[in-house]
Amino acid sequence: MRPGLAKRNNYQYVSDMQSRLTSRSVFLCFIDCSASRNAAGIVEAINKGLEMCGLKHIPVVAQSYDGASVMSGHVSGVQQRIKETHPYAVYVHCMAHKLNLVLMECCAVNRSVKTFLNVIDKLYSVFAEPSNHHRFIEMQKSLNLKQTEIIQPSETRWAYKWRSVNSVKTHYSAIIGCLREMSDEGDKWSVEASGLYAHMTRMSFITCVIVLEDILRVIHVTHKALQSSSCTLSEAAALTDNLKAHFKSQRQADTWSNMWGSVKQFCRDNNVPVPGDADVECQTPGPLAPKRKRVTKPPTSLDSFLVTTTLGQRETDESGAQMSQSDTAGYQQHLYLPVLDTLINELDRRFTGESIELARACGAVFKCQKKGIEPLVQRYAQLLKIHPLLLGAEMDLVKASAVAPVALEHLRKTVKKESYPNLYKMLQLALTLPIGSATSERSFSAMRRIRNWLRSTMGGTRFSSLAVLHIEDDITAQLSPEGIVDVYAERKKRRLLLN
Known part of the structure; x- marks a missing residue:
């Protein structure tokens, strides 16, 4: 049974341990689905696993997978076939997977970001060679730096993007020193080292280091929280809302001014010529200096139109001229703002739909706010035999018993199954709805x-x-x-x- 030929089943439930509501996700079993890996075969494997564990007749309130078409297809995917036998099983696209898709769109927003990530990937392959790795370790020792490795960016290991950028930022001087030594003619890696040195001493690369490290650090924290087994659906929605609010606040002018100041300070700390200081530009000397490219302009036929996408040109300013190394407004307009706007737009586009509505309704349940729980009541009241009017009355009583705003800990101490049966079932539901498949994976x-x-x-x-x-x-x-x-x-x- 190899990865890809096995289906793992996880069962999430709420237990009443010492009269305290506690959410828990439990691994059930591995099921071999190598005979048929289409939607019908996977559904058959899931039903077989539920039957083996004695859970076939327990109502299923939700299901969570990644975004693969065989799993998420709304016509004949796994989630749609599961709904044929469990009509209340709402599909929740794994929140951590969706955030990774947002990050992938951010990393493909323009050529500067793509080139930056390609350089980091090439750095990993160069310094993975034993002799170069030894040289890199010795350089770190000579500079009194904490020894670390250059981490390869990965599309599937979500934490690796921030860790790879952070390793390049913290050990930039050691990497530059090694590349300078390896650029000598006759060295086995002189060609690769010369090209990497030329890229890493450009202002666009240094700007990407500072900008992306700051952005990826925040996304990394959110990713770790979304992968937590104790995270509820309402907490996941709050995390993504906070992430969008943070990126919107980063669009302010003073934020970019501080960011650009960090870029210039980074250049000074690593002995890289700072653009704008004594009319010195950050250029690679000698034959490694990039050639001047022909300026391209949009067609005159588009003068009366608002162009919202690229036309195949490299980053240019409003006049159509190539950005200079010291053009702070150009980097803000063509690098920083596009990255932020892509993140904000993708977060708005992907974190919407029925699952997000249910997530906000779960938050209303935890706060005992009757006006926000309608999506949960409409979908699950009949299945769980919840009386909406009595539920509202129970929420009023629990809310009145709280001295401060209602917290989950207060609900765990106060809400008993015998005293508040409707609210108890609603809390069970709010704690049971999954946020993703990271735990089962x-x-x-x-x-x-x-x-x-x-x-x-x-x-x-x-x-x-x-x-x-x-x-x-x-x-x-x-x-x-x-x-x-x-x-x-x-x-x-x-x-x-x-x-």
Whole structure:
């Protein structure tokens, strides 16, 4: 059972432990779906897993996958086929996956950003070579820097984008020093080192380092929060709203002024000529200096139109001239603002729909606000047998019992199943609705640890059972080994009598 040939099933529920509502996601099993990996085959595997675990007749209120068409298709995808048997199972596109799609759009906004990421990727391949890696480590020691590695940007490992940019920023001087040494004629890597040195000493690269490191750092924090197993759907919606508000506030003029000041200070700290200081421009000397390119202008037929997309030209100012190294307004207009606008627009476009409406309704439930819970009541009242009028009355009573604004901790202490049955069910629902598939995808890491080359002939049933024991280690730790031995010994006599 290899990655891609196995379907993992996770079950999220709310338990009442010591009269406290607690949300928990539990790994169920691995199901082999190698025979049929289309939507019908995957749905059959999911139903088989639910039946094996005795959950076939439990109502399903939500389902969460990534954005692959076979999973998210609204005509014949997995989520639509699941709704045929579980009509209340709303589809939630994994929030962490959606944020990664937003980030991918941001990284493809213009050529400067694409070139910047290509340079970092090439840096990784160059310094991954053992001799160059040793040279890089020695350079860090000579500069009294903390030893680190250049991390390759990745489309699937979401934290790697910020970590790769941050490693280049913090060890820029060591990287430049190594590239300068490797640029000597006759060195094996002189051609690659000369090109990378030319790119890394340009103002566009340094500006991208400062701008993208600041943006990716905030996205990295949000990504980690969205992957948390304790994060609720309402918290996920609040995180994305806060992220959009932050990027909108970054469009202010003083923010860019501070950013440009950081760019110039970074140049001074790393002995790179600062544009605008004593009329010195940040250029690569000698034959490595970039050639002057022909200026391209939009067609005159478009003079009366508002052009909202690129026409194939490189970044230019309003007059059509190429941006100079010291053109702060040009970098703001053609690099900084397009990145922010892409992030804001993609966040608005992707984080909308039914799941976001339900997320805000969950937030209203936690605050006991009757006006905001309509989406949840309309969809799930019949399934969960919730009386809307009694629900409102229970919310009024709980809200009146709170000294400060209602908090989740107060609800856990106050709301009991016997006293507030309707609100209790609504809180169960709000805590159960998933935010994504990041938690279940961690099971693939466990799968690689359990089913390695020493256990390649392990059967599917044993493998799935071992995966449950390993993944749910907090529950496994509560088991008594002596009790397990006793149960095993009581099943039948295994000792042979030898004459």
